Amino acid sequence: MLNDALQDHVITHSFSDESGTVFFNQVTGETLGVSLSKEQLAKLLFATEIDTTVQPEEIVSLSRMIKLPLFYTESSDEF
Amino acid sequence: MDLANLIIQLFIVPERALQLDEAQWVPVIRILRHQQLLARYAEQLRVNQLFEQLPDYAKHHMLNTEVLANKQCHQVLFEADELVRLFAPLNVEPVFLKGAAYSLGYRLSVGKGRTYSDIDILVPKEAIIAVEQRLSLHGYFSEPMSDYDQRYYRRWTHEIPPVRHHSRGTVLDIHHNLVPPVSGRAPEMHFFDSHLQVSAEGHKMLSLAGLTLHSLIHLLFNEDFKNAFRDLTDLHLLFSQCTEQDWQQLVQLAQQTGFEFELFLASRYCETLLHSPIPKSFRQQLDKVRPNKLRMRLLDAMFLRVLCPRHPVIDRWPHKMADWLVWLRGHWLKMPLPILIWHLLAKSSKGLLVALLGKSYFEPERR
Amino acid sequence: MSSSVQYLLLPPFCFEVKTDIPFVASNLKQVYGPRLIDSAECPDYFVSVQKAEGIRKFYRPQARFFSDQQEPFQPLQQQQAYAMLEWGMNWCVASHEMQYVIIHAAVLAKGNKAILFPAPPGSGKSTLTAWLAFHGWRLLSDEMALIQPHSRQVTPFVRPICLKNNSIQLAKAWFPEGNFSTVASDTHKGDVIHLSPPESSWQQHTEPAEIVGIVFPNYKVDTTLDIYQLTKTQGFMQFATNAFNYGVIGTQGFSTLCNVIEQVPSFEIFYNDLSAVSEFLLQELIDGSC
Known part of the structure; x- marks a missing residue:
């Protein structure tokens, strides 16, 4: 589910202690860790409105790794 | 057999690799690494299914370089996409040259295991300023360089000072011609208009004939032969992929742009040193531009030395002499006399200072 | 010359x-x-x-x-x-070298159980390394942990320990018999000296070990020993920050690091008492693991 939403060249791992998920861009080497489990990420992906608990900077970072719903990324296209 | 010859033999007859024991590989690996050819040789040994039979020492170092070459291949694809995207609003489609084009043109054997340090692109001369501005807006900045070098680049050469991406470190060389206009030999770029191709991923590059011509101009119309043997193996691989039709185009393009003589030299030395397949009919055609006997012998004496595998452990005085001669020749070709003298003076007075004060005098001490 | x-x-x-x-x-x-x-x-x-x-x-x-x-x-x-x-x-x-995942970390072991100490300069890592190496631990590496891809195995790369500034006098007082290099003063790391590890570490320099824990050390003058267990995500991010070639080797590096973090605990410690650290490592990581 999460895998379908990954940006090109990005792979991911969610840890067994449910502390979060890490992303790795195989081309640029960029690495990102978020304290969201797979399920929480899925919720974000299939949301129909903006989750206000997620900070704008986190959205920018995350959008480099996964394809977020359009209403998250529209405002930050230049990044 | 001397080491340079051994390395040439290994290229022509990869099976020869199986006769080398571990200790014999040590200088071979060292020279190949210095000549940036380790990954290319590794690729050849794999294609010929010899790799697994090599001693551990050779495999170890070749595997390392394969990982690096592989990474570069992926990276260049990413960088190329970025550049295409970046230039789209300017209506500029960059033409990828040299190493980058070899990697992006997936059908080319010359791209496998080819390593390089910069990405070279060609853009129309009119677009240079817009391209430069757009790049600087997106994190590509030029390296600090002396005023003399800045002026020299802008005024006399076919490129602008290289720019580097601030975080990824990617270095871009941006050209508007294939040859410095100051030489009086810069071709009309429209001759290349019909020699462009687009890769499956949508990256623009020269056709096989165009790539080959650029490769040989770069090798022979030059004063710097540090990577000459690698570039000669590039040419061998390009020549080997040329069909009858590519050859026709190549010869025609060389005539149109005035580089027939360089094509003659390239095919001569590829054939002599690497046994490249040069079709007989074209060889005869190129014989028209063959110089007189004396000049031919002089050229051979220089080029057969500078185009060989090189490393300080194998260099003797004739090599150094040849280096010096081709360096002079390269400058001579590229610049009309008054500018040549000026350039050499500026360079050599600095050279003298470096000899006197030590290289470090000119570089900030890092702490 | x-x-x-x-x-x-x-x-x-x-x-x-x-x-x-x-x-x-x-x-x-x-x-x-x-x-x-x-x-x-x-x-x-x-x-x-x-x-x-x-x-x-x-x-x-x-x-x-x-x-x-x-x-x-x-x-x-x-x-x-x-x-x-x-x-x-x-x-x-x-x-x-691209056939190991290389982490900027000291590696010390008891038998074949290894602990990794990845740390930026200034964390007191080398002082801790030197102290442990001369108190019954085996040094596998001072600066670089060579991890075999897709495993927890570390290949030793035994080299001298690079000590900086104040720890130079400390180490000279602790190990008067040690083989020290001359001092290089005023480098980008300050004054530095290289100390050869004990002969026993050299003797075992071809014996690999298995990682059983990762410890991020922070020397802190006023703290005997504070220990915080990191979540796996935190541990991974700190671990990856210290990886040399992980961007180049790509997927293999990423999955190797994920795999190590999944299998072993990671801790951040603040300390000024080296023997308390040693005690903690022994009890929590060496004896506790199988």
Whole structure:
């Protein structure tokens, strides 16, 4: 589910202690860790409105790794 | 057999690799690494299914370089996409040259295991300023360089000072011609208009004939032969992929742009040193531009030395002499006399200072 | 000026070392002892430290480092030449070796159970490393952990411990019998010295070990020992920050690090009491693991 939403060249791992998920861009080497489990990420992906608990900077970072719903990324296209 | 010859033999007859024991590989690996050819040789040994039979020492170092070459291949694809995207609003489609084009043109054997340090692109001369501005807006900045070098680049050469991406470190060389206009030999770029191709991923590059011509101009119309043997193996691989039709185009393009003589030299030395397949009919055609006997012998004496595998452990005085001669020749070709003298003076007075004060005098001490 | 050419047999690698600076040669002998040999069949890297030419021979003399014909660093003051050689050898490994996942970390072990100490400079990592190495722990590495991809196995790469500033006097007082290099003063890391690990660590320099824990050390003057267990995500991010070649080797590096973090606990510790740290490591990580 999460895998379908990954940006090109990005792979991911969610840890067994449910502390979060890490992303790795195989081309640029960029690495990102978020304290969201797979399920929480899925919720974000299939949301129909903006989750206000997620900070704008986190959205920018995350959008480099996964394809977020359009209403998250529209405002930050230049990044 | 001397080491340079051994390395040439290994290229022509990869099976020869199986006769080398571990200790014999040590200088071979060292020279190949210095000549940036380790990954290319590794690729050849794999294609010929010899790799697994090599001693551990050779495999170890070749595997390392394969990982690096592989990474570069992926990276260049990413960088190329970025550049295409970046230039789209300017209506500029960059033409990828040299190493980058070899990697992006997936059908080319010359791209496998080819390593390089910069990405070279060609853009129309009119677009240079817009391209430069757009790049600087997106994190590509030029390296600090002396005023003399800045002026020299802008005024006399076919490129602008290289720019580097601030975080990824990617270095871009941006050209508007294939040859410095100051030489009086810069071709009309429209001759290349019909020699462009687009890769499956949508990256623009020269056709096989165009790539080959650029490769040989770069090798022979030059004063710097540090990577000459690698570039000669590039040419061998390009020549080997040329069909009858590519050859026709190549010869025609060389005539149109005035580089027939360089094509003659390239095919001569590829054939002599690497046994490249040069079709007989074209060889005869190129014989028209063959110089007189004396000049031919002089050229051979220089080029057969500078185009060989090189490393300080194998260099003797004739090599150094040849280096010096081709360096002079390269400058001579590229610049009309008054500018040549000026350039050499500026360079050599600095050279003298470096000899006197030590290289470090000119570089900030890092702490 | 005559140059000496010798070889360092430092499994898994072998270096040809050339220098025309006499104190570099004597430091090599002091620090590496019998690992410094006169001939070797298959050197992997060809390094040299040479006096800079020109007027710089006489005025504030400098040294230059070469890996074969390549010069990765700016010249340094000549009195720093030995430290430069040590860093240059690290550079060779970090920029060429792609068959290990290489982490900037010290590695110490009991038997075949290893603990990784990844840490930025200034965390007191090297002082801790030196203390542990001379108190019954086996040193596998001071700066670079070589992890076999897709496993928890660390290959030793035994090298001297690089001590900085205040810890130099401390170490000299603790281990008066230790084999120390001369001091390189005023480097980008401050004053540094290289200390050869105990003979027992050298003796076992071909025996790999399994990672059983990762500890991020922070020396803190007023704290005996505070221990925080990290979540796996936190541990991973700190771990990856210290990886040298992970961006280059790509997927293999990423999944190896994920795999290690999944299998072993990671801790951040704040300490000033080294024996308390040792005690904690033994109880929590060495005896606790199977």
